[in-house]
Amino acid sequence: MENWLTWGRTTNPARSDQIDFRHEFEFGVTDKFQASIYVADWFYSRDSQRDRFTYSDTAVELIYNLTNPIVDPVGLSVYQEYRAGRRFFEWESKLIAQKNLGRWILAYNATLEAVWQGEGLSERESELQQALGASYEISPRCSVGLEFLHEFIFPDWHDNERIRNVFVGPNVSYRRGSWFVTMTALAQATDTPDERGFQLRTIFGIGF
Numbered sequence: 001m002e003n004w005l006t007w008g009r010t011t012n013p014a015r016s017d018q019i020d021f022r023h024e025f026e027f028g029v030t031d032k033f034q035a036s037i038y039v040a041d042w043f044y045s046r047d048s049q050r051d052r053f054t055y056s057d058t059a060v061e062l063i064y065n066l067t068n069p070i071v072d073p074v075g076l077s078v079y080q081e082y083r084a085g086r087r088f089f090e091w092e093s094k095l096i097a098q099k100n101l102g103r104w105i106l107a108y109n110a111t112l113e114a115v116w117q118g119e120g121l122s123e124r125e126s127e128l129q130q131a132l133g134a135s136y137e138i139s140p141r142c143s144v145g146l147e148f149l150h151e152f153i154f155p156d157w158h159d160n161e162r163i164r165n166v167f168v169g170p171n172v173s174y175r176r177g178s179w180f181v182t183m184t185a186l187a188q189a190t191d192t193p194d195e196r197g198f199q200l201r202t203i204f205g206i207g208f
Contacts, residue, residue: 016047057085
């Protein structure tokens with residue numbers, strides 16, 4: 001079971017804050033295949049006009065591990081997620097690459113998202129992401145690292161506006177027994193309006 005909490009702040013052109021919550025139950029179906037359900041994604045948002053709590057969606061996630069990051073030259077997994085809510089549907093596909101080298105863990109994710117929302121799901125947007133991360137295991141319980149995220153945004157599935165976002169920041173993870181907690185802080189290195197300038201994510205998980 002994993003609980004996600006992400007606080008993000010936007011300051012361009014106006015200041016607003018939003019806290020996103022996700023609650024995930026993950027099941028190991030086989031040694032290579034796992035499935036998850038996000039029972040409720042919701043958020044709290046605040047700006048100069050109002051505060052509100054809003055249910056966003058419920059999601060299903062599927063991951064299949066093709067190779068092992070320890071014994072194979074590179075570990076590869078394919079990922080598929082579907083999210084659905086009121087006037088909202090998202091389809092997300094991802095290729096996950098990972099390599100463990102001693103105390104180092106190197107990871108790369110390539111993600112393609114498509115979103116339909118609004119009345120009749122007539123509003124469309126897609127996004128291509130590249131994420132690169134490296135973590136170093138200080139001890140069996142603790143690791144620290146750095147993450148880099150590059151986004152390409154396509155409003156109405158077109159690239160006319162040429163929106164590009166870059167985020168970078170550190171992460172730290174602590175594990176003990178059957179539980180773990182991971183924190184990641186990302187700052188926007190670009191200056192895109194209406195995009196989060198900073199976000200802090202915490203994931204707390206426990207295995208059964």
